[in-house]
Amino acid sequence: MWQALLEEGVLSHVNKEQPFKDKCFLYRFRVDEDGSAGSYSTTEDTNAANEYVRESLSTLFQRGPDAILRMILRKPSHERTPEELELIFEELLHITALSHLSTSIKRELSSIIVFESHAQAGTILFNQGDEGRSWYILLKGSVDVVIHGKGTVATLKNGDDFGKLALINDAPRAATIVLKENNCHLLRVDKEHFNRILRDVEANTLRLQEHGKDVLVLERVAKQRGQHSAFKYTVMSGTPSKMLEHLLETRLGNQVSGLDPFLDDFLLTHIVFMPVVQLVDELANYFHCDSNNGSQTPEDREYIINFKKRVVQFMQKWVTAVRHAAFDEPSVCDFIEDLATEIEADQELSEETSIIHNVLTQMTRYQEDRNQNTGQKWKLPPNGQPICLFSGNATPSKTIIRPDDDIIFRVYCADHTYCTLRFPLHTTAGIIKACAADKLQLNRGPDDLVLIEVKSNGERSVYKDNDVSIPTSLSLNGRLFVSVKDHLDALTPLPEQEGPTEGIDIDLEILSTKEIAYQMTLFDWDLFWAVHEYELLYQTFGRHHFGKITANLDVFLRRFNELQFWIATEIVTTSSMCKRVGLLRKFIKLAAYCKEYQNLNAFFAITMGLSNMAVLRLTQTWEKIPSKFRKLFQEFEALIDPSRNHRAYRVYVGKLQPPVIPFIPLLLKDMTFAHEGNKTSLEGLVNFEKMHMMAQTMRTIRFCRSRSLGLEPPSPKSEGEVRSYISCLRVIDNQRVLTAMSQKIEPIRKV
Ligand SMILES: Nc1ncnc2c1ncn2[C@@H]1O[C@@H]2COP(=O)(O)O[C@H]2[C@H]1O
Numbered sequence: 001m002w003q004a005l006l007e008e009g010v011l012s013h014v015n016k017e018q019p020f021k022d023k024c025f026l027y028r029f030r031v032d033e034d035g036s037a038g039s040y041s042t043t044e045d046t047n048a049a050n051e052y053v054r055e056s057l058s059t060l061f062q063r064g065p066d067a068i069l070r071m072i073l074r075k076p077s078h079e080r081t082p083e084e085l086e087l088i089f090e091e092l093l094h095i096t097a098l099s100h101l102s103t104s105i106k107r108e109l110s111s112i113i114v115f116e117s118h119a120q121a122g123t124i125l126f127n128q129g130d131e132g133r134s135w136y137i138l139l140k141g142s143v144d145v146v147i148h149g150k151g152t153v154a155t156l157k158n159g160d161d162f163g164k165l166a167l168i169n170d171a172p173r174a175a176t177i178v179l180k181e182n183n184c185h186l187l188r189v190d191k192e193h194f195n196r197i198l199r200d201v202e203a204n205t206l207r208l209q210e211h212g213k214d215v216l217v218l219e220r221v222a223k224q225r226g227q228h229s230a231f232k233y234t235v236m237s238g239t240p241s242k243m244l245e246h247l248l249e250t251r252l253g254n255q256v257s258g259l260d261p262f263l264d265d266f267l268l269t270h271i272v273f274m275p276v277v278q279l280v281d282e283l284a285n286y287f288h289c290d291s292n293n294g295s296q297t298p299e300d301r302e303y304i305i306n307f308k309k310r311v312v313q314f315m316q317k318w319v320t321a322v323r324h325a326a327f328d329e330p331s332v333c334d335f336i337e338d339l340a341t342e343i344e345a346d347q348e349l350s351e352e353t354s355i356i357h358n359v360l361t362q363m364t365r366y367q368e369d370r371n372q373n374t375g376q377k378w379k380l381p382p383n384g385q386p387i388c389l390f391s392g393n394a395t396p397s398k399t400i401i402r403p404d405d406d407i408i409f410r411v412y413c414a415d416h417t418y419c420t421l422r423f424p425l426h427t428t429a430g431i432i433k434a435c436a437a438d439k440l441q442l443n444r445g446p447d448d449l450v451l452i453e454v455k456s457n458g459e460r461s462v463y464k465d466n467d468v469s470i471p472t473s474l475s476l477n478g479r480l481f482v483s484v485k486d487h488l489d490a491l492t493p494l495p496e497q498e499g500p501t502e503g504i505d506i507d508l509e510i511l512s513t514k515e516i517a518y519q520m521t522l523f524d525w526d527l528f529w530a531v532h533e534y535e536l537l538y539q540t541f542g543r544h545h546f547g548k549i550t551a552n553l554d555v556f557l558r559r560f561n562e563l564q565f566w567i568a569t570e571i572v573t574t575s576s577m578c579k580r581v582g583l584l585r586k587f588i589k590l591a592a593y594c595k596e597y598q599n600l601n602a603f604f605a606i607t608m609g610l611s612n613m614a615v616l617r618l619t620q621t622w623e624k625i626p627s628k629f630r631k632l633f634q635e636f637e638a639l640i641d642p643s644r645n646h647r648a649y650r651v652y653v654g655k656l657q658p659p660v661i662p663f664i665p666l667l668l669k670d671m672t673f674a675h676e677g678n679k680t681s682l683e684g685l686v687n688f689e690k691m692h693m694m695a696q697t698m699r700t701i702r703f704c705r706s707r708s709l710g711l712e713p714p715s716p717k718s719e720g721e722v723r724s725y726i727s728c729l730r731v732i733d734n735q736r737v738l739t740a741m742s743q744k745i746e747p748i749r750k751v
Contacts, residue, residue, distance in 0.1 A: 263321075280331045315335075475558075661704065
């Protein structure tokens with residue numbers, strides 16, 4: 001009762017101590033303090049006073065038991081008796097915020113959980129950006145969750161808890177907590193106890209709300225070994241802006257080195273859910289958060305400066321993660337320049353000057369390089385040869401194909417007449433269609449016409465009007481046609497699409513196999529190097545989704561198919577059995593060298609070429625090669641075996657150190673699997689788990705290229721000859737034709 005009187009302010013301790021202590025005489029009644037106590041002169045006064053005492057006593061009878069609990073909860077742990085701990089434990093059983101915890105944990109909590117009350121509405125419990133020291137459960141009253149630049153985003157009521165995020169992630173407080181009512185009651189668990197008892201058994205999911213709607217859903221995940229605790233919260237879904245805020249608040253600043261996985265996932269995939277322009281806009285707002293904030297306390301200033309530093313760090317990590325792709329966006333370049341100017345003018349940001357200058361230098365270097373190589377011309381030769389620079393240089397040699405580079409290609413119509421067009425790669429199918437129709441004098445409206453690929457086997461695939469990177473997307477011997485919609489059946493492949501009818505003139509036997517593998521790897525490395533991780537995203541979401549070109553990836557995938565069909569073409573066009581046997585041996589050796597050079601793309605392509613039914617069925621040829629070659633080939637086949645989701649290959653490649661040229665079709669398969677199996681948006685929030693899956697695959701590419709290719713060249717005998725040979729392979733990519741030729745050179749044996 002004394003405790004209740006104390007809490008209600010009837011009684012006060014001279015030093016304002018809150019827990020009531022018996023046998024202590026330093027209390028006085030407030031009325032005494034005020035000096036307003038007087039004698040009751042009339043009977044009415046006495047009756048009124050008695051009535052007042054009765055009412056007060058009945059209130060005290062109600063409040064007394066609760067006050068005992070609070071009195072106990074205010075005691076230091078070591079002063080709590082076993083009976084008192086039991087009382088606390090029973091109370092904890094009724095608290096929803098603890099309902100997911102086991103009985104033994106609640107017992108542990110009984111001895112350390114403390115009661116805290118605050119008399120005044122408006123009291124700040126802690127500030128955004130502060131170090132997290134405790135976790136709270138609200139027992140009575142309500143608090144506002146306030147965020148810089150946003151104001152109050154949520155109000156928490158009794159039963160709610162808060163303050164866990166900073167403790168679990170070792171991050172600063174994500175919001176300021178302000179008491180909304182007088183006399184709020186809270187339970188508090190301090191960090192050291194939280195870490196010891198709760199951290200690793202915390203609830204699996206944490207949902208943050210703003211204005212009644214979920215904005216961030218975090219899930220508990222295992223941390224890597226060696227870290228403070230076994231768990232932390234990672235983002236599962238969220239609104240784009242809240243995820244960015246969470247990133248800037250918690251994932252930057254306290255990270256000394258390395259790239260935080262959430263930050264890296266965000267940087268690699270944000271284009272899916274947050275366009276670059278929006279990202280730059282929000283970063284600029286964060287950087288300028290002080291511009292409309294007149295009076296600032298020193299704490300405010302510190303917070304603001306810290307935030308500015310984080311924006312700079314974000315830019316640095318952005319450029320590291322996506323390299324030149326960031327500089328291809330004018331809004332990013334403008335922002336970097338503005339940042340540099342403002343940072344130079346702000347003494348408080350002097351440490352950031354070198355970071356932003358470094359970013360600026362990278363940007364300038366890239367822009368210079370781009371300006372030098374601007375408007376390159378590529379051509380897609382009509383005879384099924386690889387896409388190459390128009391200047392005649394057959395090897396792209398570390399040349400990236402850019403959206404505004406031109407490409408020269410042909411568009412045919414049903415009677416096989418054609419026009420030659422030259423367009424930037426980012427041109428849409430709709431424009432190409434209109435222009436080709438005009439040149440070929442097809443007098444029909446654009447809605448009646450389609451742009452379509454006709455493959456060498458007669459298969460057709462229609463382009464959507466807003467698809468881009470059209471010429472590079474063609475299959476090896478595929479051709480672009482423009483046709484009236486209703487007459488697609490009339491389209492037939494051109495005779496030349498069949499490919500060569502006999503082997504290429506050069507005598508492969510005289511070229512050193514190792515030299516071919518070496519030159520092939522250099523060539524493939526250059527193509528691989530030009531592919532940006534983003535192209536995997538563009539390809540997965542569809543050519544029209546981002547309006548961005550996938551030309552470098554297209555060229556690399558074409559190369560894969562080219563190698564695969566080249567093997568089959570060479571074998572079936574070699575009619576001499578003796579030569580064929582030699583060729584088979586040579587190709588198995590070639591696959592072995594490519595594997596040794598860690599060019600797994602070529603290794604797969606060659607092995608798949610050799611496993612083509614048109615080659616595999618040549619039993620007489622296979623019988624004539626030494627058994628050690630056949631065994632080697634069986635090993636290779638086992639490695640490319642697609643069963644159990646390409647397990648053999650995944651295990652093998654998992655052990656390699658870069659540089660590696662990976663089997664890209666599998667990476668694309670993984671991307672498609674992640675894309676088709678998971679929604680991009682879940683109840684209005686970005687499904688970040690999906691973004692994480694996609695980023696993992698994109699990171700594989702980064703890992704494979706994280707060291708440059710430094711192969712020891714085999715003593716060159718015919719370097720130039722080999723190089724020009726492997727960069728200009730002509731192939732048959734029609735399976736029916738390959739099989740027919742195979743049957744011609746080794747007819748089915750009659751039993
Ligand atoms: N929308 C929100 N954004 C950030 N924090 C929130 C939000 N809603 C509630 N909170 C709580 O506010 C707390 C502030 O401190 P913490 O970052 O430790 O943990 C935070 C959450 O528990």
